[in-house]
Amino acid sequence: MTILIHQPDVVAEVEEKNGAEEELVLDGGFVVPNINSFGQTFRDYEAEGDRQPGVENFYKTNHIHQTYDFVKRMRQEYGQLNRVEMSIWECCELLNDVVDESDPDLDEPQIEHLLQTAEAIRKDYPDEDWLHLTGLIHDLGKVLLLPSFGELPQWAVVGDTYPVGCAFDESIVHHKYFKENPDYYNPDYNTKYGAYSPGCGLDSVMMSWGHDDYMYLVAKENKTTLPSAALFIIRYHSFYALHRAEAYKHLMNEQDVEDLKWLQVFNKYDLYSKSKVRIDVEKVKPYYLSLIEKYFPAKLKW
């Protein structure tokens, strides 16, 4: 039996297999698990468990420090791309040593997550090679945690992102900690529009600093030939307040509305492919190297 469920952002199908457990099936057949590898529902930031206190503490620090001025400084500094020269694949390998402290659903090295995301998309959208590559590279910005990239603290690299320069929406994870952010009390930045105007477009909105915006800058400045939807996905994939809670829509322009559709497709694979099942890196490497060659220069400035 097939039942249609209307979620705010997706029409998904639930198939009941032999009257047993319910599984969520996306357009191409990817089966969304009901629970993560820790036995909890995905993105449950309150569920008690070993990771909960660390994740909450992560968001507390993140919300206190991400201010409009901080983001402006980081964009200027990292926009120079004068730290490292390397290929996309070399960067993937660096993520072998990176674990994300903000994530309640995954404690594996990040390279696993990149391959799991890309391979899950590839199964359902075999012809959209640009989307496979987007899956592979979307989190590469997490190298900011490493010494040669300035060794930024976790709160300045990972976790969900949100606009700075206007009011922090209630839907943001652990919203209460914004009360310790100086911008919370700044009348220039604490209203619905703050520094922005209706429909101004997300491109003119400053997002909290982290791996998304950094990787967007890297891809753009190194002149990737990936389509604009790919750049949008990379830049806003952690913006759950927008793509899940539908907040901040008043800042979007028409192009954002278009690109958001692909981001919502992408998000299911980014989130629900997180598991303990490992991908054989050597087996899939030749395919991804061919995509990298198609869409990127051999060496990039980081």
Ligand SMILES: O[C@H]1[C@H](O)[C@@H](O)[C@H](O)[C@@H](O)[C@H]1O
């Ligand atoms: O903890 C995760 C992780 O940092 C992801 O890379 C990011 O995209 C998500 O938004 C966040 O919730």
Ligand SMILES: [Fe+2]
């Ligand atoms: Fe991410």
Ligand SMILES: [Fe+2]
């Ligand atoms: Fe991710």
